Amino acid sequence: GRRDEEEEHHSLETFTFYLSEPLSKERVEGFSDGVYAIVATLLILDICEDNVPDPREVQEKFHGSLLEALSEYGPNYLAYFGSFVTIGLLWFVHHSLFLYVTKATRLMGLLNILSLAFIGGLPLAYQLTSEFAEKSHNEIEAIQVSCVITFFASIFQFAIWTTALLHERETLHPFARYGGKEHAFMFAKLALYPCVSLGVFFLTCLLSEFSTAIFHLMQIVIPFAFLALRIFVRISLTVLRSVMSLSRRKVVLLEEEEACLSPTEPLS
Secondary structure: OHHHHHHHHHHHHHHHHHHOOEEOHHHHHHHHHHHHHHHHHHHHHHHHHHOOOOHHHHHHHOOOOHHHHHHOOHHHHHHHHHHHHHHHHHHHHHHHHHHHEOOEEHHHHHHHHHHHHHHOOHHHHHHHHHHOOOOOHHHHHHHHHHHHHHHHHHHHHHHHHHHHHHOHHHHEOHHHOOOOOOHHHHHHHHHHHHHHHHHHHHHHHHOHHHHHHHHHHHHHHHHHHHHHHHHHHHHHHHHHHHHHHHHHHHHHHHHHHHHHOOOOOOOO
């Protein structure tokens, strides 16, 4: 019995040590950039293959007006740009994350691969949201699948940040550690996509008639939310620091007043 317990304890220590072993940060970043580039290329190939009007159709159906012919593919182009912006913002968050990471571990590499696996599904999400008719049951389910893919792609990025915080002295830059200068902003940036995609998923379940508008609104609003997020975090940190400084001043004044008071004479 003791031997079994010792062997189990030894294997657990080996597994934990294996996951915390260092991993080449440069190779993780290079592999990730390659996956993001391939996914973006697949989006471009998809839209160029099926959403370019035929010259004869433009001449006969639209009387030679290319703009009218392109307007017929408007929803497909909107889905393409929304998916491309999603890929670009997820790459931007990934770049910001590994800019603060000084040393990667095997567990962080595993979580990064899981995130990239769902990012590779974004071209599938684009095809699903652009193929089905508007306000149909299949379109609602396609939008929900897109929300699920975006959620898991971003939540694994958040898990990388959480894993880095567990060993922050070895893995994170000093100003990005807990309570550091950029910690609050990085936390909010990584939590934005999981929260929004999860919220859109439940909204499409409750308001199925407006699911397409809600989904496209999410894709348009999130880039501006990233810009407003830094301003909001900075204002919040400034207010918090001012409140803390005021409370410290009050404590210092009370201590000075107590020090200035003459000691009470001992009772006879």
